[in-house]
Amino acid sequence: MTTPKSDLPQGTLDLLVLKIVTREPLHGYAIAQRLQQISRDVVQVQQGTLYPALHRLENRGLLASEWKPSDTGREAKFYRLTRKGRTYMETETAGWHRLTEAIALILRSAEGEAS
């Protein structure tokens, strides 16, 4: 793989996880897979940090969990977004967009000056 891998900026893992479970409830492994796929392997999530993040979000009430039978025949823990989690995600997403746009703007204008 030639694409360089980036570490996630602080605090963004939570946001990504929330986004991923928006559509349907998923278990931990699926979330990890989805993260990697969506980011086209650019974002490397340490599996060691994913589970603490899931538990933290659950404790804060942003995610809810349920043990359900899964495709393997075993029960798996499925996480889904709570209403509180949705609100949180929306405000955070908006904030994130504002921030990235601002940063992009600064970077663009700086390039302009340099050329």
Next chain:
Amino acid sequence: MTWWARILRRNRLDRQLDAELRDHIERQVADAVRAGATEDEARREATLAFGGVEQMKEECRDVRGTRWLDETVQDLRHGARVLRQSPALTAVAVLSLALGIGANTAIFSLVDSLLLKTLPVRDPDGLVLLDRGSWTYPIWEQVHAREHELFDGAMAWSTQSFSLTQGGEAQTVDGMFVSGGFFEVLGVPVVLGRTLTPDDDRRGGGRDGAVTVISYPFWQERFGGAADAIGRAITMDGVPFTIVGVAPAGFFGPVVGGSFDVLVPFGTEPLVLGRESALDKRSTWWLEIAARMKPGQTPDTVTQAFRAIQPQIREATIPGSMSQADRPQYLRDGLTWISAARGKSSLRGRYQRPLLTIMVVVALVLLIACGNIANLLLARASARRHEMSMRLALGASRWRLARQLLTESLLLAGVGAVLSLAFAHWGSRLLLRQLSSTGRPVMLDVSLDWRVLAFTAAVTIVTAILFGMAPAFRAGRVELTDVLKEQGRGLAGDGRRALSQPLVVAQVALSLVLVAAAGLFIRTFSTLATLDLGFDRDPVLLVRMDTMRTSTTPDQRATFFERATQAVTALPGVAGAGVSIISPVSGAGWNHLLDIPERAHLSKRERMTFINAVTPGWFATYGTTLRAGRDFTDRDRAGTPEVIIVNETFRKKFFGDANPVGQILSGYERPRLIVGLVEDAAYSSVRGAVPPVVFVPLLQVAPENVGPRATMSVRAAAGAPALLIRSITAALGEVDSRLSLSFRPLIDQVNASFLQERVIAMLSGFFGALALLLAGIGLHGIASAAVLRRRTEIAVRMTLGASAASVVRGLLTRIAILVAIGVLIGTGISLWALRFISTLLYDVTPRDPVTLIGAAMVLAAIGLLATWWPARRAARIEPAQVLREG
């Protein structure tokens, strides 16, 4: 999931976490195998991708926010193990804590119930009390008539004991006359039957006749808690009262420290007392008045409103006996209402200062105990330095180590506190029994309620922090590399002394203060107990006679008492008997302003003289010496020339050095011939100077001054006077079978009058001794530790030629210096602090040098004793052996 649910379901959560992670790995392995990897390889990959599984689990647990609890449980387990490792030291620590905390709890439960707690009634803060002493029934009637205009209801009460027997030795119940609105104003319900009502309070009884509400304990004791107690009759002082209700269990009445068995309406008082009824008497001051304020009223506004109508009340109730000169004062005297939230209590005034003093004493004892335990933990902390530095090296934070030590302290304090509750339970009851005297029981609720338990918990935590602070502080300072390098013992001591020596000095200083205080209290008590009272206290028995139920008319009483005296004097084993109206040191008195023309220049106070009326033989019964003249005889009776006997103080005051016998004294009633002079003897109290007293023959006292009750004093020829009770009961039963009697040895009455001093002496003595013991243990500990620590040094010195004596001397000198510093500081504190107890002392000043020097010597002796064994051990060190070991 809530926080506590996370704690409670910790194990389930852990299992689920395991399952979740396993599921992840299994899926990853399955995917990898599908992609062509071998199972083993795939599993290794998957596990590696996780990093440290255990560490991650730990992080997942952390986000639950319950980690501190897990750690605390760990700490507690570890602490318990450490404490179990040295059972002897732990036992000493736990025991001294149990004693210290228990003493604090016991005293606090008394302080709480006597000084702090409000009455167990509805809205106690809404109650007010008419201040300063007792009131007459006519005054109550005036207040009663205006109760709704002035307040939201008023009530009155007066304590009274009733006899269940018709004659002979009295079986009494504690009762209270109460007004009809008593229950309503207090807002106290009944648990059975009905309350008393204003209708019951009508003179002579209401529709249901004479009724009573009994107390819960009385109901249990007499009727076994039977429901059919309601409607039964109980005969008191010859009057049958119908039981209409049972008061609630915790209700002891409006008097803190008092109690009652029965409550009866004032209206029934004439039935009981007949012609002695005080309901219309304007100069019998016998009841208390309280009221419930209207919403928005304060004691001040109540007082203001009351003073506006007070003149009418005063005007309507002027005592007939009051002289014209005193009336304006009576009319003017402003009455005040004060908050009655905490009830009324005569005990409060008497015991407030002593209790608070003892509270300080027990707090100091606990502080000394803390010193010991801190020292103990410090010693242990030194031994555990290696463990601590090892854990620091492994990544524990200093705060974590300090927290662990504090947890251990809390564990120790907690165990001590649990034990202390047993001690407190027993101690507070013992103390109550000590405060009670015959016929005057002190009833306080000292059960361990939530207030007391909260206090104990607070004390325990403060204690744990106090003694856990030093070691925890040190743990924070352990230098990692130093200790690991140190490896075992060095030649010189470590820095531990820097903390433990000031602790020991403080212990010695505080102990000195306590010992000095105990010395002062014990001297006060022994001075009082051995005072020359002017009479013999041991052989005399007091027989209280009540003629209420006999057919004796007021003018026959004196001769009745004379007949009774003659009947008792004739008994075998009786050396003498006499009746008096005032019984010595009972607290009662009878005074009169003497109008002596030659002494008219003296102030009222100086002319105030005390009176007693006695029968012939009364002085001999008490062993009071006649200094001049003669005793009364059978011929000194109504109709013969009136005579009087005076005491020594009276003579000095009114006659100087002249012999008064043969002179005429015109100050009391009519002119009387002084026929005798007796030595001074205690009158109403054992304390203070004997007042001037005149004695008149009982048979020459105006009938209205001879009440229905009088005290006969009987002197036993040999042995305990109480042995005479049976024969006296029989003899007096023959005089009149309806005469009611109660007995009390004189020594009992005398002792009761310095009960407070006795209890303080006992308590301060006990706690002083405890403080000495604790200080001794502290000194012993520090001396032993010094010997242990310096074994190598001592061995080296001995090898180099130092004698055993010089080694011992060196050790003793160091301890002596500590004790000396402690004694000096303690003396300083004593000189300053002990003046606060001066009002509790009798005939000794708070800075009494003998007591202070004595206390210092006691501490020096304790220091010597505590150092003796360690010093001997030091002297017996075998240098060769020690050095080989090292």
